[in-house]
Amino acid sequence: MMPRWKGKGSQAKANADPMSKIVSQLQSSLIQSETQGLLSSCSVLVEVDAELADLLNRSCFGRPRITAQEDKQWFQLDMEEAFYLCFSLKCLKVIGEDGYIKSNEELWDYLKSKKPVFPVSYKVYSHLRHKNWVVRSGLQYGVDFVAYCHHPALVHSEYAVLVLSEGDNDLNGRLRVWSDVHCTVRLCGSVAKTLLTVIVNSNNQGANSPSCLEHYTVEEQTITRWNPERSREDQTGPKNGTKKV
Amino acid sequence: MKKRRSSSGVAGGGDRRFEKVLEEIMEGEVDDDGGRLKMKPRWKGKGSEAKASADPMSKIVSQLYSSLIRSVARGLLLSRNVLIEADAEVSYLFNRARFGRSRITSQEEKQWFQLDMEEAFYLCFSLECLKGIGKDGSIKSNKELWEYSKSEKPAFPISYKAYSHLRHKNWVVRSGLQYGVDFIAYRHLPALIHSEYAVLALSKGDNELNGRLRVWSDVHCTVRLCGSVAKTLLVLFVDSNSQGTSSPSCLEHYTVEEETITRWNPEQSREDQTSLRNQTK
Numbered sequence: 001m002m003p004r005w006k007g008k009g010s011q012a013k014a015n016a017d018p019m020s021k022i023v024s025q026l027q028s029s030l031i032q033s034e035t036q037g038l039l040s041s042c043s044v045l046v047e048v049d050a051e052l053a054d055l056l057n058r059s060c061f062g063r064p065r066i067t068a069q070e071d072k073q074w075f076q077l078d079m080e081e082a083f084y085l086c087f088s089l090k091c092l093k094v095i096g097e098d099g100y101i102k103s104n105e106e107l108w109d110y111l112k113s114k115k116p117v118f119p120v121s122y123k124v125y126s127h128l129r130h131k132n133w134v135v136r137s138g139l140q141y142g143v144d145f146v147a148y149c150h151h152p153a154l155v156h157s158e159y160a161v162l163v164l165s166e167g168d169n170d171l172n173g174r175l176r177v178w179s180d181v182h183c184t185v186r187l188c189g190s191v192a193k194t195l196l197t198v199i200v201n202s203n204n205q206g207a208n209s210p211s212c213l214e215h216y217t218v219e220e221q222t223i224t225r226w227n228p229e230r231s232r233e234d235q236t237g238p239k240n241g242t243k244k245v
Numbered sequence: 246m247k248k249r250r251s252s253s254g255v256a257g258g259g260d261r262r263f264e265k266v267l268e269e270i271m272e273g274e275v276d277d278d279g280g281r282l283k284m285k286p287r288w289k290g291k292g293s294e295a296k297a298s299a300d301p302m303s304k305i306v307s308q309l310y311s312s313l314i315r316s317v318a319r320g321l322l323l324s325r326n327v328l329i330e331a332d333a334e335v336s337y338l339f340n341r342a343r344f345g346r347s348r349i350t351s352q353e354e355k356q357w358f359q360l361d362m363e364e365a366f367y368l369c370f371s372l373e374c375l376k377g378i379g380k381d382g383s384i385k386s387n388k389e390l391w392e393y394s395k396s397e398k399p400a401f402p403i404s405y406k407a408y409s410h411l412r413h414k415n416w417v418v419r420s421g422l423q424y425g426v427d428f429i430a431y432r433h434l435p436a437l438i439h440s441e442y443a444v445l446a447l448s449k450g451d452n453e454l455n456g457r458l459r460v461w462s463d464v465h466c467t468v469r470l471c472g473s474v475a476k477t478l479l480v481l482f483v484d485s486n487s488q489g490t491s492s493p494s495c496l497e498h499y500t501v502e503e504e505t506i507t508r509w510n511p512e513q514s515r516e517d518q519t520s521l522r523n524q525t526k
Contacts, residue, residue, distance in 0.1 A: 142466020162462070174463055176456035179445070183425020183463075187470045 003149045003158060004192075010154040019059065019132045019150055023089075026055040030091035037082060037094045039102065042114050044082035044094055046075050060134045060151060061085065078137060079111050079118060080125035087210055088126050108210045117163070117171040119207040123216045124163045124198040135161075142187050144172070147196070159196040159222075160188045166201040166219075185223055195223045287475075293437040302342070302415040302433055306372075309338040313374040320365055320377050322385065325397050327365035327377055329358045343417045343431075344368065361420055362394045362401060363408035370493055371409055391493045400448075400455050402490040402499075407446030407481040410501045418444075425470050427455070430479065442479040442505075443471045449484040449502070468506055478506045 005011045029052055037044035045065070048056065053073045056062050061084075062075035077085070085092035087104050096102050102110065111118045121144060128135045134148040138160055145161040162184070163172050175181050175197065188195045199219045205212040288294045312335050320327035328348075331339060336356040339345050344367075345358040360368070368375035370387045377385045385393065394401045404427060411418045417431040421443055428444040445467070447455050458464050458480065471478045482502040488495040 139462060139465055140469075142462055142469055144462055172462075173456050173459035179422060179425050179427055179455075180457055180463060180466075181425075182422055183466055183470050186423075186425055187466050187473075190470075190473055 004156040006154055006156060014150040014154050019134060022055065022059045026059045026061065027089045027091040029055055030085065035092055036101070037077065037092055039094050039096050039110070042079055044077040046077065046092070048073050048075055058151065060136060079115060080122050083107060083111060083122055084126055084129055105209050112207065119213070120165045120171065120200045120202070121163045123200045123213055123218060124161065127198065127218050128161070141191055141193065142184065146193065157193055160193040161196045161198060164197050164199045166199055181223070185225060189225065197221045197223060288438050297433040297437050302417060305338070305342045306415070309342045309344065310372050310374045312338050313368065318375045320360065320375055322377050322379050322393065325362055327360040329360065331356050331358050343419060362398060363405050366390060366394060366405055367409055367412055388492055395490060402485070402496070403448045403455060403483045404446045406483045406496055406499045406501060407444065410481065411444070424474055424476065425467060429476065441477060443476040444479045444481060446481050446483060449482045464506070468508060472508065480504045480506060
């Protein structure tokens, strides 16, 4: 499935300014400014200057929040975004409610306590981000994430991502019954996205520390509708086809 | 997201509150306290409402019942369906009462209908106007039919309780699979009225057989899809009250709790008092 660019020139813009480069700039800028985020329930809040705000927006990490402070800009990061910056990119430190900087292990335990499915959901988030996809919350589309191949202003999101886990702890209870499969595929179709299920296997590594993540394996599957009438005569059809159910 | 609850007693006893609300909607009553399920049925075209009132679903189902009894109807069990050979009169009534789907066969003179498990069991067990025949050619007792249905579909007791609960109240109940739910419930014939509820049958208690709505993403997914096809999500929580599932007689001790789940839009509800009147909560 080819990316659907929004308007003329978007594709050129995106090619001139690849996401990998923007994220790299964000990483450098965060390291230089020794930015620290504040842990607040299920989010991390960061205070940023204009340059960082611009980089966060362009790389699609966090959401700007309006505050009473006019001169400062605050961003709110989701759990997966915050942990990606801390653990994978090593460019952010997070301070707990007690005022102390949390180690990656401490942060990991904290996030797991807030969201039991966090290890698996983080694996999927980081898996896609490593490949330079922009990954945002998919809750309003009834899925876990939506993935764009560049900034949402330039391109329509292609994939609606559901996190599934293999093995005994199937914490994210989706697509267990046919009605859910139909519901999700139909909704994704109506918002022009392909359903991408990313199945994480913890390979019995458990989830004690973030280092377990490297031994998790990931399998990607797209689920689309197969229309017998459409596929029958047109020979060029299956060439661009994704795996169908 | 707001939920509206109403509880039901034992099978057949009906839910007086739910029925009362339906009556009030049918009579077009407008309530100003903003606390009612205020979905007016959307009839298709002029005269539909009158047509429906002249020909209530209860009467149509009763005619089907009589016809099936007279013809000593028999259905063939085949995997998850029951196939019935129907003459012109029975075919007509099946269509009118919205039971089963007609199937095209090579036999020109005979009409075959395919019933879903819940539909077949309703005709056999609740209405007692149909008998099922197994592959061995013998008539299946209700208990045998129950065991068979359960083996094909472990969640059958729950889904059947939900199906019969609505059918008893004269709703038309059809498969909702294409809408990502268990059933679609219509007030009358789909030709006359837009369908109103997308139904999910969930079990209360420890054996959670139908794994829906366990996580927020599923709730959002389902509510959004229902919204896009103009239906309200109706969740029927079936509690087996530890009665088990060993025989269909367990069903009468199951209780059903109805909840609709709709989106609450803070902007819409804020200022306009009149728009509240026509809105569901």
